[in-house]
Amino acid sequence: MSRSPRHLKGTLLSTALTCLISLPAFAQTGSVLSDLENPEFLAKKRAEAAEFIKCDPIDGFDARMAAYEAGATAKWDRASMGCAVQAGSQALDEMSLPTNLIWAFVTFRVDNIEKHLEVLGANLEYFDVLANSYADHYEGIEKSSELYVRWQDTRAQSEAILAKIDPIIPKVTEARILRAAYNLASTVKETPPEEANAAMKSAIEDLEIAIAEKPEALDGLSQLMLGQVLVALPPFLGGDALRGIELLEQANELNPNDLTVHRALVEAYMGEREDEKAIALLQAALEVDPALENGQDYVDDTKHLGGLALRLDQGDMATQFNDKRNERLASNPELLTRKAIASFGHGEENPFTGKDSSDLN
Amino acid sequence: MTTKLALSSILCTTILGSAAYAADITVPSGDEIQKYVDQAQPGDTILVEPGVYKQSVYIDKPNITIRGLRDGDNWAVMDGELIRNDGIITSGHSSTIDGFFVKAYKGNGIMTQGANNFTISNNYVEGAFYGIFPQYGINGLITGNTVSGAEDAGVYVGMSDNVDVFENIAFGNVMGLEFENTRNGLMANNHVYGNSAGITLTLIPGLPVKDANNLVIRDNLIEDNNIENFAPASSIASQVPRGIGIGIVGPDKTTIENNEIKNNGTAGILVADQTLFGMSTDPKNDPYSDEAIIMANTFSGNGEDMTGILGDLIKQAGASGLDVVALGKGRGSCLANPDEVASLGTDRWETCDPSLSAAEMKTAMIPGGAEEPVYTAEQKGRLTYLAVCTGCHTYDSVLHGPSMQSIQALYKDNADGMIEYISEPVRKREDFPEMPPQAYLGEENLNAIADYILNELGG
Numbered sequence: 001m002s003r004s005p006r007h008l009k010g011t012l013l014s015t016a017l018t019c020l021i022s023l024p025a026f027a028q029t030g031s032v033l034s035d036l037e038n039p040e041f042l043a044k045k046r047a048e049a050a051e052f053i054k055c056d057p058i059d060g061f062d063a064r065m066a067a068y069e070a071g072a073t074a075k076w077d078r079a080s081m082g083c084a085v086q087a088g089s090q091a092l093d094e095m096s097l098p099t100n101l102i103w104a105f106v107t108f109r110v111d112n113i114e115k116h117l118e119v120l121g122a123n124l125e126y127f128d129v130l131a132n133s134y135a136d137h138y139e140g141i142e143k144s145s146e147l148y149v150r151w152q153d154t155r156a157q158s159e160a161i162l163a164k165i166d167p168i169i170p171k172v173t174e175a176r177i178l179r180a181a182y183n184l185a186s187t188v189k190e191t192p193p194e195e196a197n198a199a200m201k202s203a204i205e206d207l208e209i210a211i212a213e214k215p216e217a218l219d220g221l222s223q224l225m226l227g228q229v230l231v232a233l234p235p236f237l238g239g240d241a242l243r244g245i246e247l248l249e250q251a252n253e254l255n256p257n258d259l260t261v262h263r264a265l266v267e268a269y270m271g272e273r274e275d276e277k278a279i280a281l282l283q284a285a286l287e288v289d290p291a292l293e294n295g296q297d298y299v300d301d302t303k304h305l306g307g308l309a310l311r312l313d314q315g316d317m318a319t320q321f322n323d324k325r326n327e328r329l330a331s332n333p334e335l336l337t338r339k340a341i342a343s344f345g346h347g348e349e350n351p352f353t354g355k356d357s358s359d360l361n
Numbered sequence: 362m363t364t365k366l367a368l369s370s371i372l373c374t375t376i377l378g379s380a381a382y383a384a385d386i387t388v389p390s391g392d393e394i395q396k397y398v399d400q401a402q403p404g405d406t407i408l409v410e411p412g413v414y415k416q417s418v419y420i421d422k423p424n425i426t427i428r429g430l431r432d433g434d435n436w437a438v439m440d441g442e443l444i445r446n447d448g449i450i451t452s453g454h455s456s457t458i459d460g461f462f463v464k465a466y467k468g469n470g471i472m473t474q475g476a477n478n479f480t481i482s483n484n485y486v487e488g489a490f491y492g493i494f495p496q497y498g499i500n501g502l503i504t505g506n507t508v509s510g511a512e513d514a515g516v517y518v519g520m521s522d523n524v525d526v527f528e529n530i531a532f533g534n535v536m537g538l539e540f541e542n543t544r545n546g547l548m549a550n551n552h553v554y555g556n557s558a559g560i561t562l563t564l565i566p567g568l569p570v571k572d573a574n575n576l577v578i579r580d581n582l583i584e585d586n587n588i589e590n591f592a593p594a595s596s597i598a599s600q601v602p603r604g605i606g607i608g609i610v611g612p613d614k615t616t617i618e619n620n621e622i623k624n625n626g627t628a629g630i631l632v633a634d635q636t637l638f639g640m641s642t643d644p645k646n647d648p649y650s651d652e653a654i655i656m657a658n659t660f661s662g663n664g665e666d667m668t669g670i671l672g673d674l675i676k677q678a679g680a681s682g683l684d685v686v687a688l689g690k691g692r693g694s695c696l697a698n699p700d701e702v703a704s705l706g707t708d709r710w711e712t713c714d715p716s717l718s719a720a721e722m723k724t725a726m727i728p729g730g731a732e733e734p735v736y737t738a739e740q741k742g743r744l745t746y747l748a749v750c751t752g753c754h755t756y757d758s759v760l761h762g763p764s765m766q767s768i769q770a771l772y773k774d775n776a777d778g779m780i781e782y783i784s785e786p787v788r789k790r791e792d793f794p795e796m797p798p799q800a801y802l803g804e805e806n807l808n809a810i811a812d813y814i815l816n817e818l819g820g
Binding site: 030031032033034035036037135136137138139140141142143144193194197232234235236237241271272273303304305306307308310311339340341342343344345346347348349350351352354357358 | 443446465467468469472474475488489490491494496497510512519520565566567568569571593594595596597636642643644645647649669670673674677678687688689690692705706708736739740743744746747748751752753755756757758759760761764765817818819
């Protein structure tokens with residue numbers, strides 16, 4: 001299945017909700033966690049992780065592209081998807097990019113532009129896969145080192161592509177949207193808050209331009225991102241929930257089968273206490289054909305939407321989301337259920353009942 | 362600020378039956394406390410003589426009082442030597458833990474797990490990740506303690522109900538006092554100073570308790586909470602903004618009244634949504650802080666040395682010297698004297714009606730106490746695993762010890778071997794610290810934990 005950045009989805013759901021606030025500072029020795037944060041130990045663990053996650057080398061453009069095509073949507077397997085996205089990024093090294101669009105048409109290289117955007121889109125999706133891999137509460141050192149290294153690698157790959165497409169950004173709205181998406185997606189984790197804030201600002205600028213230039217680009221991805229940002233920010237920092245909701249509604253119109261948009265818009269309605277609209281949209285989400293979504297996105301989104309349904313006292317809907325999710329899980333056993341397991345005294349499992357409290361019943 | 366010590370007597374009256382046979386058991390200085398706990402009968406009081414106890418203690422029967430005897434500066438000292446995870450843990454109902462000096466544990470100084478009708482009083486807890494940490498408890502009193510140096514919260518009331526936190530002193534912690542995913546709590550007459558954030562009321566995603574509400578913060582002195590946030594970067598606490606007196610992040614129906622809130626560099630009170638902390642979202646949580654009721658308090662000198670990203674955001678908005686900052690989508694909040702309070706983001710707030718005052722509220726505890734369910738072995742296994750093992754082990758990654766996934770593989774079909782190891786660990790891996798022995802948990806519990814790990818835990 002060939003992928004186009006038009007199908008980029010999921011990348012940014014949590015992005016607009018990125019920490020406005022965080023202050024990682026020095027660590028004092030004492031707890032298990034702070035012991036693990038001594039810089040030498042951390043450096044050692046990261047070096048081990050880098051070694052451990054190394055992909056098998058692949059040579060040649062065609063082989064790399066084939067590896068990319070084969071694995072770049074495997075969102076349930078961060079190791080194999082990581083290697084596929086890496087292979088695709090490496091393949092681009094051998095692909096030149098005309099910076100003059102007319103020249104591109106003359107030399108039949110618009111495909112090259114498309115490929116660059118596509119592989120960049122896959123890198124951005126990979127940020128999302130990584131962000132979803134972090135534990136809810138506390139992460140052990142091996143896994144946190146692995147995620148850190150993958151995050152930095154993905155950043156480097158994306159920046160290399162962005163550097164190549166930079167000259168065409170004024171001419172190709174899609175490229176501008178992906179730059180904004182990079183700024184948002186790459187700063188969800190592993191980023192000092194000042195940097196995340198600056199990235200958000202520059203993304204907002206790009207998105208405003210993109211929406212003015214070409215609102216239908218990438219099926220309304222600009223509206224999805226900007227809408228979430230405007231909903232999340234407080235008014236005195238430029239937030240505007242009502243305009244945010246309008247943008248999300250546009251995104252939903254342009255891309256009615258994307259459950260990620262449903263999630264964002266249902267939550268935005270709930271923030272404004274527009275429960276009836278939220279419920280109607282949940283109903284619409286139930287009608288979306290599961291086959292149109294990446295399997296992992298589908299089971300994640302239905303779990304989330306089902307949880308929102310419960311919060312809105314729509315038990316029946318929650319059951320329907322749960323049934324659909326279970327069906328998908330049954331036919332694709334490789335998909336992650338994301339059962340959270342306790343650390344530091346607490347976790348999602350209820351110790352009295354043994355039930356996972358995120359279950360939809 | 363008057364004492365409410367009379368309240369602890371309510372607990373005693375909830376104790377039925379065995380009181381008639383209650384005995385005092387004395388632990389001689391330096392002896393193994395667990396031995397005496399194991400012999401104790403419900404209703405007994407264990408008196409621990411001054412001295413140093415390099416141990417962990419676990420209580421899993423109801424109605425035990427364990428009291429450190431003190432002779433001037435000479436305390437009963439529980440010393441974790443920075444190798445043990447927990448000081449004193451109880452999962453027995455109607456437990457009282459009183460009068461200990463607890464220091465140098467890696468995880469929890471004093472913890473209750475699933476224990477109702479608890480009292481934690483007059484202890485001095487230094488260091489640890491959590492200082493005093495009651496979890497899954499209904500009806501409890503935390504009073505007269507001093508907590509300092511916790512990398513998370515000094516007093517951390519988690520997923521509990523009906524808890525009073527009275528007359529404690531909290532300084533030098535990342536968070537001084539915290540109610541997390543807790544319903545019905547009262548913090549009164551505490552002195553909270555020199556933490557990164559003074560008092561936090563939070564709703565954390567991904568936990569079995571999905572809400573937090575009816576929390577009253579009254580008559581406290583909350584000052585100079587400006588120290589650098591020293592929580593490990595990988596913990597949620599590292600995201601707590603520095604320089605705030607009180608932070609409300611997620612809970613509904615919170616009342617802040619008659620506190621003296623001064624010299625907190627970033628802001629006096631922060632009201633924000635759960636999403637502010639950059640945490641994962643939990644669709645079952647209502648992330649908005651609704652009905653924050655800020656009655657009359659005494660504010661002075663707040664917001665004069667704004668730091669961190671919250672400080673930056675306030676500066677971007679062109680403000681400073683703020684007593685109250687509201688960043689979220691909460692509804693139904695109010696401020697008692699809007700003209701006298703420097704605030705930002707409270708445009709939609711109303712003026713509080715005097716009838717909302719909580720000045721007369723005496724306690725959040727349940728008259729007559731909470732029920733005391735007897736836990737099954739299965740429940741005990743899960744509770745003890747949570748309380749003890751998760752301090753050093755996670756499921757799918759190395760923490761302090763190897764992952765539980767790898768342990769499951771090692772001990773598949775060999776529960777006895779695992780129990781043997783837990784009771785008397787030997788050094789196996791070069792690049793790991795030694796695992797401290799867990800025999801003090803008792804045979805029954807160890808069986809339950811092994812059963813849980815080998816047959817239930819996992820994805």
